[in-house]
Amino acid sequence: MMKGNEAIGEAAIRAGCRFYFGYPITPQNELLEYMARKLPEVGGCFLQSESELAGASMLYGAAAAGKRVMTSSSSPGISLMQETVSYLASAELPAVIVNISRGSPGLGRITPAQSDYNQATKGGGHGDYNILVFAPASVQEMMDLTMLAYELSDQYRIPAMILGDGIVGQMMESVVLPEPVETIPEKSWAACGCQGRERNLVISAPFTDEDLIDLNRRLQEKYRVIIEREQRAEMIHTEDAEFIFVAFGIVSRLAHSVVDSLREKGCKVGMIRPQTLWPFPDDAFNRIPRAKGVLVVEMNEGQMLIDVRLALNGRVPVRHYGRGGGWVPSPDSIEAEMLKLMEEVEKNAVSL
Numbered sequence: 001m002m003k004g005n006e007a008i009g010e011a012a013i014r015a016g017c018r019f020y021f022g023y024p025i026t027p028q029n030e031l032l033e034y035m036a037r038k039l040p041e042v043g044g045c046f047l048q049s050e051s052e053l054a055g056a057s058m059l060y061g062a063a064a065a066g067k068r069v070m071t072s073s074s075s076p077g078i079s080l081m082q083e084t085v086s087y088l089a090s091a092e093l094p095a096v097i098v099n100i101s102r103g104s105p106g107l108g109r110i111t112p113a114q115s116d117y118n119q120a121t122k123g124g125g126h127g128d129y130n131i132l133v134f135a136p137a138s139v140q141e142m143m144d145l146t147m148l149a150y151e152l153s154d155q156y157r158i159p160a161m162i163l164g165d166g167i168v169g170q171m172m173e174s175v176v177l178p179e180p181v182e183t184i185p186e187k188s189w190a191a192c193g194c195q196g197r198e199r200n201l202v203i204s205a206p207f208t209d210e211d212l213i214d215l216n217r218r219l220q221e222k223y224r225v226i227i228e229r230e231q232r233a234e235m236i237h238t239e240d241a242e243f244i245f246v247a248f249g250i251v252s253r254l255a256h257s258v259v260d261s262l263r264e265k266g267c268k269v270g271m272i273r274p275q276t277l278w279p280f281p282d283d284a285f286n287r288i289p290r291a292k293g294v295l296v297v298e299m300n301e302g303q304m305l306i307d308v309r310l311a312l313n314g315r316v317p318v319r320h321y322g323r324g325g326g327w328v329p330s331p332d333s334i335e336a337e338m339l340k341l342m343e344e345v346e347k348n349a350v351s352l
Contacts, residue, residue: 004142004169008098008162009034011146012070014180017096018044019069021058023051025077026110027166028100032072052077056084063093064202066190068150072098074166075116076107079124085159086125087204090215094153096146097131098162100169103326111326112166114249117303120163121278128216130223132160132230133277135248139173145275147178154185156226163277165299167250167328226279233281234273237263238288241270243342244316246308247297248274251329255297258335269338277304285311293345295338297329298322317345 002010009031012020020035032048039046049055055071062069073081078099088095099120103111120133132152134145142164149160191202206212236259238244247255252273262269272284285308294316296305305320312318321329321337 001172002139002175003030003172004136004139004164005030005100006034007139007142007175008072008146008164009038011143011178012096012150013038013042013044014178015068015147015150016181016184017068017070017150018042019062019067020044020046020071021049021055021062021069022071022073023049023055023077025074027102027112027169028072028074028098030169031098031100035070052080053084056081059095059097060084060088060091060093063088063095064091064190065192066187068094068096068154068184070096070098072100074100074102075104075113078116078119082119082125084125085131086123086127086129088159089125089129089131089219090127090204091202092157092219093159093202094150094157095159096149096153096162097159098164100164100166102166104324109326110166112250112299112328113324113326114165114251114299115301115303115324116163117277117298117300120161121280121307129219130158130226130278132156132158132226134160134162135274135277136162136164136168137249137252137273138168139171140175141275142168143175143178150181152230154187156222157189158222158226163249165249230276231279231281231283232275233284234275235270235284235287236273237270238272239270240268240290241288242268242290242292243270243338243345244288244291244294245269245271245297245334245338246274246294246304247271248277248304251297251299254329254331255334257331258338261331261335262338267342274304280307280311282311288316291316293341294318295341296320296322297334297337299327299329300324
């Protein structure tokens with residue numbers, strides 16, 4: 001039995017993370033505390049930084065040295081890190097960043113939320129860049145997707161984010177512990193001493209305009225490969241579904257219970273649950289040929305809604321049910337919204 005925040009910490013250590021830099025903020029503090037206890041036991045370094053800015057900068061330095069590294073925070077703390085996230089992406093440095101998001105905007109409150117979707121998936125810092133974004137819906141996925149985040153972050157030399165929320169971070173469930181990573185491939189590009197070889201130089205901004213244009217072109221080519229290969233989504237009863245929920249994180253578990261309830265009543269309902277928010281699983285929306293309507297449910301004012309509409313490209317009517325500020329929908333209210341959509345579609349009253 002583990003808390004979601006602790007599961008991330010254990011997975012990071014088993015993935016080979018040996019450096020953690022971070023600053024306390026609720027509701028992710030259990031992760032910071034777990035790393036403080038456990039990293040020294042495996043010869044790692046835990047350092048509570050003086051601020052989120054400092055922690056992110058330390059992350060950059062250790063990542064440039066070729067180490068598997070982590071930082072974590074919650075919404076306003078992640079906002080403070082965004083300049084460095086852009087630098088990490090520019091320097092093509094692998095690193096894992098955890099956001100256990102809370103109510104917002106501004107300082108907000110410690111209630112759970114999903115209002116950081118756009119910040120994570122659209123690049124919260126400056127420039128044309130992306131990072132991998134994973135959306136766990138259970139404590140087991142907190143662990144499994146953290147392991148995957150390290151693997152893909154190294155493979156593609158790109159920062160990765162675990163985007164959770166206060167509920168998944170705080171809930172406790174049973175988990176199956178993954179096997180520790182035995183060997184981590186050597187990073188030939190790392191700035192870790194150059195005895196016997198030419199030196200490596202890790203920089204965030206090339207020295208000429210032409211080089212910066214080339215960097216942007218290379219990054220976009222890499223992102224196209226990631227979009228093609230790394231989309232992930234769980235498809236639930238979508239083979240015959242006429243109406244589809246789209247939800248991620250804790251909301252997907254609430255929506256899943258509604259899918260089961262409505263199917264018991266004879267309604268052909270299913271769900272697409274994105275596990276990667278970037279790359280967004282556009283391909284999943286090509287596998288719902290019977291869909292007549294889609295309901296996007298999220299704890300914000302309609303951020304993933306935009307990506308769902310782009311994926312469907314006007315083929316299916318789309319509605320949104322959500323609210324910001326730490327609001328959590330009930331299964332009854334989710335079911336009522338779906339029944340309303342079904343009624344509207346049957347009456348041909350929905351505009352695309």
